[in-house]
Amino acid sequence: MNLRRENVKMVGKLAVVTAGMFAFGYALIPIYKHVCEALGINILAVGEKQVPGSSRAAANTQVDTSRTITVEFDANSRGPRKFKPAQASVQVHPGQLATVMYEFQNVQDRRMAAQAIPSYAPRNATAHFNKLECFCFNQYVLEPGEKKEWPVAFVIDPRLPKDVTTITLSYTFFEVGGKTPPAPVAEAPAPHGKAPS
Template identity: 55%
Template sequence: MSTQTPAPADRSFNRSMLVKLCVVAVMMFGFGFALVPMYRAICQITGINNLVQRDVSAREAKNTQVDMSRTISIEFDANARGPLGFKPEQRSLDVHPGEVTTVMYEVSNEQARSIRAQAIPSYAPKQATEYFRKIECFCFTQQMLKANETKRMPVVFVVDTKLPKDVKTITLSYTFFELDTPAAANADSAAPTANTAANSARPI
């Protein structure tokens, strides 16, 4: 049985295709590295990466001059995703720019199992985001809640005195959501049951 030698045209086409594929692979590899600084730049511009980080230290906040001539109305909102009860202990209050203020939120795990959850803040109007300074916040870390556990959690904040004069009201809204999916938790809880069933089916 004879083996047919590829024609010169075919060999040329194969080499050309191989070169093109190598170039595409190198470009994709380089693009993957380029995404890192691009992501950092986008986060810096939009402030996404700063949403769950401390905005100002307690010492810096205490050294800020309080503007007693202005009063800002702060409204508090709460949303939950998953088996969580979540609410602020007060819906609104008035503060002076530069004044350190503490408010409390309450979160409840309404399931008979432990869950891991995270809160993400948002602000309205959008321009107020950079002037609402969180000193302490439960959103800085993930929260572990035992079965049917309820927690009271503080938010310590200060409104920057540089807040534009036309902003009279700021709405602070949190969305609290479960990080571990119920499907994964059910699978973990079902595993011992399956093992027990298998053991009971074995002959003695």
């Protein structure tokens, strides 16, 4: 009988501990929110709120609106396929997110696997051109006549040198595993005084 009473007591204590843990876990989110707001830690939550006396949310302070960079787009393709940017250029501020589409069509009568390789001009802009999404990250298989549109989402780092006002992003699209003609072989020069036969 005494053992039974002890077991009931223990189950009661465990039930109280379990209820307390559940209540603490449930209250943890509002507690965290209030502590972060009081200390100014949760920057995203604070940035999404309306500023008193303002009619809009706080602006993204990472965008340098004092500068405008022209980004030009170029497309090169080796082989019978159509590849081009949807627009020739855009103007962006450093730190501003921009997205541009590239159009591709496999005009061959067979399936192909292809990939794009980017290059930048001027060269010192390469480290400051940050692609968040790009078709150049993957290889693609396209059926005969298939058309695709792919995005390039990018941000130009505000630390881009001040003398750079135009960046050219160029892609070369090539077939993966396709037949590439061999490089030309240079003929050996003829010995002095003898004409080649």
